[in-house]
Amino acid sequence: MGVNLKERAAKVAPTARADTARPVSMTPPALSPRSVRYEHSPPFFLVWAPLRYQTDAAGDVIPQLSKMPLEPGVNGVDKTGAWHIAAAEQHRLGRVLLTEDMCHAEDTPDGLPGYLRATDTATGDHHHTAWERLEVHAGRGRIVERDAAGYRAWLVALVARGDLPLMHPSVRRDLIERANASLDSASSRIGIGAERAVKLVTTQIKRLEADDEAA
Amino acid sequence: MANEILYAALGDLRLPSILRAEMDLSIADRVTLWEHPALTYLGDIAGQGSDVVKRASIGLGGYDEMAAVAENAAIVATPITTSAVTLAIARQAILRNASDLARLTDPKTGLINVTALAGDMVGSAAMRFTTMVALLGGGFSNVVGSTGVNMSVDDFFAAVLVLELGNIPGPYVAFLHGQQIGDLRTSIRAETGPLIYVPRTAELIERVGQAAVGEFLGVDILRVNRIPTANAGADRAGMMFGQGAIQWADAAVPGLGVAGMVTGGRVSVALGYDVKTGNVEVAGSYYCGVGVYEDAAGVGMVTDS
Numbered sequence: 098m099g100v101n102l103k104e105r106a107a108k109v110a111p112t113a114r115a116d117t118a119r120p121v122s123m124t125p126p127a128l129s130p131r132s133v134r135y136e137h138s139p140p141f142f143l144v145w146a147p148l149r150y151q152t153d154a155a156g157d158v159i160p161q162l163s164k165m166p167l168e169p170g171v172n173g174v175d176k177t178g179a180w181h182i183a184a185a186e187q188h189r190l191g192r193v194l195l196t197e198d199m200c201h202a203e204d205t206p207d208g209l210p211g212y213l214r215a216t217d218t219a220t221g222d223h224h225h226t227a228w229e230r231l232e233v234h235a236g237r238g239r240i241v242e243r244d245a246a247g248y249r250a251w252l253v254a255l256v257a258r259g260d261l262p263l264m265h266p267s268v269r270r271d272l273i274e275r276a277n278a279s280l281d282s283a284s285s286r287i288g289i290g291a292e293r294a295v296k297l298v299t300t301q302i303k304r305l306e307a308d309d310e311a312a
Numbered sequence: 313m314a315n316e317i318l319y320a321a322l323g324d325l326r327l328p329s330i331l332r333a334e335m336d337l338s339i340a341d342r343v344t345l346w347e348h349p350a351l352t353y354l355g356d357i358a359g360q361g362s363d364v365v366k367r368a369s370i371g372l373g374g375y376d377e378m379a380a381v382a383e384n385a386a387i388v389a390t391p392i393t394t395s396a397v398t399l400a401i402a403r404q405a406i407l408r409n410a411s412d413l414a415r416l417t418d419p420k421t422g423l424i425n426v427t428a429l430a431g432d433m434v435g436s437a438a439m440r441f442t443t444m445v446a447l448l449g450g451g452f453s454n455v456v457g458s459t460g461v462n463m464s465v466d467d468f469f470a471a472v473l474v475l476e477l478g479n480i481p482g483p484y485v486a487f488l489h490g491q492q493i494g495d496l497r498t499s500i501r502a503e504t505g506p507l508i509y510v511p512r513t514a515e516l517i518e519r520v521g522q523a524a525v526g527e528f529l530g531v532d533i534l535r536v537n538r539i540p541t542a543n544a545g546a547d548r549a550g551m552m553f554g555q556g557a558i559q560w561a562d563a564a565v566p567g568l569g570v571a572g573m574v575t576g577g578r579v580s581v582a583l584g585y586d587v588k589t590g591n592v593e594v595a596g597s598y599y600c601g602v603g604v605y606e607d608a609a610g611v612g613m614v615t616d617s
Contacts, residue, residue, distance in 0.1 A: 136538055137443050146453040151543075151614070154460050161459070163450030163549065163612065164540060169402030171444050172451065172603040176363065176402040186397065190453060190607055228544040241545050245460070248544035279466045291502045297461065 130231045135218040138225060139168040142180075143195040143212060144187055145261055150268050152276065154297060156304025158269055159252045160261050162195065199260045200227070204251040206244045212251075266312060273305045333421045343523035343536055344438040345445050350485040350532075350553065352605065354561035356578075357401065365561050367605060368396040401563055401601035404440045406433065412590040426594060430581045433596025437579040441560075444602045446487065446538035448558060450549035451604050454478075455612035459543045462495035463488070463550075463615035465503055471552040471611040472529055478608045480554035484531045488550040489539040492615055493525055500528070541617060548617045553610035562600035 141164040151161040165187060167174055173182035187194055197211035205212070205227035215222040216231045223231065225241075228248040232240045255261045276298055283294040319326065345351065357365050371393030381387050408429045418424040456470040457463065468486075475484055488496070500509050510516075510527040517524050523534040531552060542549040565580035584593040604610065 138540065139447070146455075149453065149455055151455070152458050154458070159459075161455060161543070161614065163455075163542065164447075165451070166447040166540075168444065168447060170400065170404065170601040171447050173398055173400055174402070175400040182364075182398055182400060192453075225541075226544045229541075243545050245544065245546055248546075275470070279464075282466050282469075283464075285504055294464065294502075301458075 130216050130218045130223070130233050133218055133233045134220045135216075135223040135231065137220060138223045139166045139171075140213060140215070140224045141166045142184075143226075145193045145195065147191045148265065148268055150264055150272070152272050152301050152305065153249070154300070156301035156308075157249075158264060158272060158305065158308070159249060160255065160264075162252070165194070193261060195255070195260070199255065199258075200251060204247070204254060206230075206247050266309075269305055269309050269312070273302060273309065276302045276305060331419065333419070335421070335423060343442055343534070343538075345442045345523070345534075345536070346438055348485075350483075350555070350558070351445065351602075352556060352559040354399065354559055356564050357561050358563040358566070358599075363402075363563070363599075364398050364400045365601075366396050366398045367559060368394060369606075370394050397559075397603065397605050399559060399561055399601045399603045401561055401599050403597055403599050404437065404444075405595060405597045406436045407596075408432075408594045409591050410594075412592075415592065426583065426592060429594040430583075430596075433581050433594070434579050436596060437598035440598065441600060441602070442536065443538045444600070445558065445560070446536050447540055448602065448604055449487070449539050449551050450542050450612055450614070451607075452551060452553070452557075452610040452612045453607050454610070455614055457547070457613055457615040459614065460546050460616050462499070463492045463613065464499040465496070465507065466499075467613060467615060468496060468529060468531070468552075471613055472531065474611045475552065475554050475609070480556075480606075480609045482530070482554050484552055484554050486531050486533045486550065486552040486613065487536045487539065488533060488613065489548040489617070490535050490537050491617055492539075492548055492550050492613065493533060493535055495615065496528070496533075542614050546617060547614045550613040550615070551610055552613055555609065556606040557604065557609035558602065559605040560600060560602040562598065565597060565599065 143162045144165045145160055145162050149161045149163075150158050152158055165172065165180075165183060167178060167180050167183075169176050169178055173186055174180045175182065184194055195212070197213060200210060200212040202208050202210045207214075207227060209227070212227050213224060214227050214229070215224050217223075218231070225231065226248065228244040228251075230242040232242055234240060256263060280295065280298045280302060283291065283298055347353070354365055354367060357363075375393060376390050379387075410424055410429065414424050415426075423429075454474045456467045456474065471486070472484065475482075497509065500507060507528075512524045512526050516527060516532065523536060524532060525535045526533050536550075539548050539550050541547065562578055564577050567577070567580070579596055579598045582595045582597070584595070585591070586593065
């Protein structure tokens with residue numbers, strides 16, 4: 098007995114259409130960060146250590162900050178969260194503790210004063226800077242959106258306002274020396290990333306030397 | 313055909329799913345740094361009168377050298393150099409709260425029982441300790457690397473040099489984020505000179521633990537994915553350090569010797585039962601503190617994340 102293909106198609110067609118129906122949108126839905134286990138990140142002070150500068154990819158020299166975590170049991174922060182011992186140690190080392198009032202509303206992408214933000218996640222509050230925004234998209238895991246230009250602008254503003262000291266000329270010369278050593282090293286490499294490394298360091302050196310001459 | 317015995321029709325006799333007896337642990341960073349030889353353990357400070365321990369150093373044993381003195385000249389006294397860093401310990405804790413129903417439905421091989429939950433406290437304490445050590449990543453004054461730029465062999469060389477110039481005794485160890493290690497490996501691939509990256513060996517694992525991923529320039533490399541971010545999330549703040557850079561202390565809780573407090577010791581576990589809700593509570597506590605002791609003995613390695 099032959100199969101009536103037309104009849105069979107009619108029977109299965111509604112189901113087939115439903116199964117193969119194209120979705121309205123292919124964009125993965127955004128989820129709440131509360132559904133994701135972010136790494137633990139306590140509140141913190143941003144700290145600048147003397148002579149601690151860095152060269153960015155364009156060759157600009159900007160202050161480099163580190164974090165002083167306000168976590169009981171870490172670096173002298175006591176059981177109540179009191180951080181005076183930790184702060185005293187930072188001062189002993191000649192470092193500058195950046196307080197929240199050193200970051201103005203116009204410095205941040207969300208227009209709020211202060212540099213510390215917290216996002217509610219599955220593992221508790223994840224603390225980060227105002228220039229980071231945590232997002233979660235189905236299928237792609239977590240994403241951190243960064244406003245690198247905004248953060249860099251704030252670093253420059255810190256120096257302009259006098260919250261951080263002007264860079265000593267020797268710092269730039271040290272960075273030029275280090276970049277030249279990197280260029281020598283990068284030039285001798287072959288293969289993966291070698292060409293890009295040479296290009297990057299060359300750009301940095303050109304900019305550093307130009308700034309050094311201008312200064 | 314009709315009246316076939318189909319699985320689809322056996323709803324009363326079959327289960328929606330069976331629970332496999334063996335249970336996997338959820339994926340997580342489970343690197344433990346307890347007892348790591350590169351970290352200076354100040355000991356158990358319980359029973360000594362304070363929750364803060366102060367470690368001092370004194371400039372003797374050749375710290376100040378003699379100077380040439382002319383005949384008949386009086387010499388000037390050289391002051392003693394001292395410094396001290398304090399470390400405060402604090403309670404780290406976790407609480408599990410399981411209902412009677414959750415426990416009584418637990419199969420023989422299940423892990424929702426008091427024994428398993430109490431045993432998990434040790435793992436939770438170990439991971440907490442690792443996180444606390446990792447938080448020190450950005451805390452050194454010396455730093456190598458450029459923001460937004462992948463870690464390279466140059467950064468590694470520079471970090472070793474900083475420690476050597478600072479007279480820091482080795483062997484050195486590097487705690488790096490997985491991304492930094494991957495970038496370093498890529499950089500090594502492009503090198504033409506006789507550089508050798510030694511992948512982890514049984515001997516290395518025995519010496520520095522399961523976190524060991526390899527050795528480069530004589531520096532043991534540990535992968536610690538709890539390493540914090542830096543530069544507004546653009547980078548990771550790994551670190552390389554020698555002896556004396558990082559110190560830690562803990563304090564063992566005295567056991568109560570009565571029902572409820574199961575154990576004393578480094579990680580203490582206590583049990584409780586809420587008669588109103590029918591929930592059993594398992595609480596673990598660990599009192600510890602970690603900190604940078606000798607700032608010059610470590611180098612921050614801040615590179616692209």
